[in-house]
Amino acid sequence: MYFAGIPFVLNELKMFRLIDVFLLLTTITGLAQTPSLKEQPAPRLADRPWGASWIAAPGSSPFDPGIFHFRRSFDLDHRPDQLIVNVSADNRYVLYVNGQRVAEGPAKGDLLHYRYETIDLAPYLMEGRNVLAAVVWNYGIRRPVAQVSYRTAFLLQVNDQNFDFLNSDQQWKVLQDSAYTLLPAEGSRLHSYLVTGPRIHLDGSAYPWGWETTGFNDQHWRQSIRVGGAHPSGRTTEFNWELVPRTIPMMELSEENQAILRRFDDKITRLRFDQKLPLTIPAHTKVKMLLDQTHLTNAYPQLTVNGGKGSLIRMEYAESLIDSNGQKGNRSVIENKTISGYYDEFIPDGEGNRTFTTLWFRTWRYLEVTIQTGNSPLTIEGFKAIRRCYPFKEVAHFKAPVERLDTLWNVGWRTARLCAGETYYDCPYYEQLQYVGDTRIQALVSLYVSGDDRLMRNAIQQFADSRYADGLTMSRYPDYLGQVIPTYSLFWINMVHDYWMHRPDTAFVRQQLSTIRTILEWYEQQVDPATGLIGPTNYWNFVDWAENWPADESQLHGGVPPMAGGSSIITLQWVYALQDAAQLMGYFGLNNEKSSYDHQMNQARDAVLKSCWDPERKLLWDTPRKQSYSQHGNTWAILTDLIPEGEAIGLLDRIVSEPDLIQATFYFRFYLMQALFHTGQGSRYLAELKPWFDMLDAGLTTFAEKPDPTRSDCHAWSASPNYDLLATVAGIRPALPGYQAVSIRPSPGNLSDFDALTPHPSGLIQLKYHNHGSEEIFEVHLPEGIPGNLFYKDHTYDLKPGNQLIRIPAP
DSSP states (O other), rough: OETTTTEEOOOOOGGGGGHHHHHHHHHSSOOSSOOOOOOOOOGGSSOOSOOEEEOOOOOOOOOOEEEEEEEEEEEEEEOOOOEEEEEEESSSSEEEEEEEEEEEOOOOOTTTTEEEEEEEGGOOOOOOEEEEEEEEEEEEGOOOOOOOSSSSSSEESSGGGGGGGGGGSTTTEEEOOTTTEEEOOTTTTTTSSOSSOOOOOEEEEGTTTTTTTOOOOOSEEEEOEEEEOOOOOTSSSSOOOOEEEEEHHHHHHEOOOOOEEETTEEEEEEEEEGGGGGGEOOOOOOEEEEEEEEEEEEEEEEEEEEEEEEEEEEEEEEEOBOOTTSSOTTTTTTTOOOOOOOOEEEEESSSSSSEESSSSSSEEEEEEEEOOOOOOOEEEEEEOOOOOEOOOOOEEEEEOOOOOHHHHHHHHHHHHHHHHHHOOSSSSTTOOOOHHHHHHHHHHHHHHHHHOOOHHHHHHHHHHHHHTTSSSOOOOSSSSSSSOOOHHHHHHHHHHHHHHHHHHOOHHHHHHHHHHHHHHHHHTBOOOTTTSOOOOOOOOOOOOOOTOOOOSSSSSSTTTOOTTTTTTHHHHHHHHHHHHHHHHHHHTHHHHHHHHHHHHHHHHHHHHHHHHHTTTTTBBBTTTTTTOOOHHHHHHHHHOSSSSSSHHHHHHHHHHHTTTTOOOOOHHHHHHHHHHHHOOOGTTGGGGGGHHHHHHTTTTTOOSSSSOOSOOOOGGGTTTHHHIIIIIIIOEEEEEEGGEHHHHHHHHHHHTTEEEEEEEEEEEEEEEEEEOSEEEEEEEETTTTTTEEEETTTTEEEEEEEEEEEEEEEE
């Protein structure tokens, strides 16, 4: 193949050196390749201990659950043009200036990479009296599994030495808030793995209302105590919080649309909740109100009430309602269904204009508000939901005359957004954990739809930071419990390769090579010399939530294929990672490693063919014991070029048509779809979207973890159509590392036309297709300085930067 006259063979990475020339010629604009935040810490804070101290409340437990309020009042003769501070806390904080919420954090990390935020407070200051205030909470052993902790503390360090008097020290006042009680853990009640932290019971009569404002009287608060010095990472003799700057933007907060009141007590209704307000509930009365947000959201609920001293308000959150058999059914149907979710509780103090909310966001489509009043009536004045998510901007689109394809796109993008915060999440309701297997797919979706690579870069580095003595990465990170899925370490290698192909950031990629080596060294040690296959190993060898692979007496963990005697599935996934690793090592001139990986690939392929290939059915057995076939192993056979190119389409036909193969769920279907592209069969992709349209028929507003019955209604690995519509149907993919050339292999199939737009580090790529019967027309736009090729029906068309029109007469 050729790119603007430059010969390029993908398997011969010597030509990849041309990328260095492209890098000199191309200016990356618009979409950041590396993290860039407006405010930066002062140079004086980069290599020496800070003047600020980590502070806490005297007499409080450093490790038990607690919520604390910190305040520092001061006077200004005039408002400064700039007042930049660096803020962190353990576990979390929200910072206020003169009553205004200005920041939250810290971004999630670990103790060796403990984040802090850098913020300019000047816009919130005023002449005269000012107050800095922060709420800090640590849920101790009940904290989210994604939250790493040393001990409860707060930190604020000023950039400008003239304002060092504001640094966190004993001049800050502190109050431990007795209004909060942690409710019992809900995981066992909900029969689910629920690790997002506790829900709360808040007693309004004990809460210090207005604590964050200048007019609040804190004379009875105590002076903070110093519990540790602050220092940048590596600038100390003992580790505690090794401080590093935040590398991702602050989260986006925006008000959701008003919820719909679907049920009031036992009466079905369909009314915007705000049209029902204000609503007064008499004394000694119990009411239930079911609110429908109409789509899933991550948000802070804000319920504003008057009066009602001693009432009990419960707010219960669920992704869906369930029937008497515990089934979800159509998510939009509420008749004969009840709610079963986690909940918060609030007790009003009887005063006016009290807004109850939570410290951390909640996830729901349905929210049931149950109110039991005491001796006084209670009036609900208002309800808001403040949505919180990573600030991805939707840049891409894929438009085609396919019924409900626009809805599928929107639901996929909502799924991806709800699964992205300070890290990628597997699911927002149950875990909020960043898993490698999920994250690889999520990162590609966010690259193709938004062009924002910062969260992907952050994830790659965090997984590299998680590497432990065996050489593998953790399967999910940050994570204070620890978990290893060896196959996810392999997917981390693929994710590094994805980043390398999509972003001109070779220095960052080079930093990851040592982790790639240790992962593959571990795998090399797992090969059975008798078979050449990888068989049972330590840890959880998760592949997919296939129905045929449940947890049982013989297999403690679900999602694991048969492995006794060696696994073709695991062995070929290892080959799939070796392919990408060999390309990376070759590009960076590490020819010994490349040769070693090439040799291991060839040996592994030969071993799989010898032990597991069925020449009669022309399928791959899962193990040499020849007891089952799966879509998984045979998909890897295509993606690793195990069989001759001319036979790959036939194998693909058997994978998708023969019912006795163990079937892939939504997660692994991503790789099956890559096999479509790999064999030039992308035109079949739209027909493979039936499971996603079935989810729309079931009323889902995000895509689920797996087919019903499913735990999670929102799992970002199921948002893969937002990638594949652009990368498989439109066929837009990088052709050179750093996306310095574009390969377009469109597969319109029966489509009469489509319009695909996707971001690129240098601008936008757009492909429009029109089939007029007598001719097919492609309109292509490439960013400035970026060449490419369009491959269609055995022809290659050179593409240049800018706009071009390609007309292909009908045969």
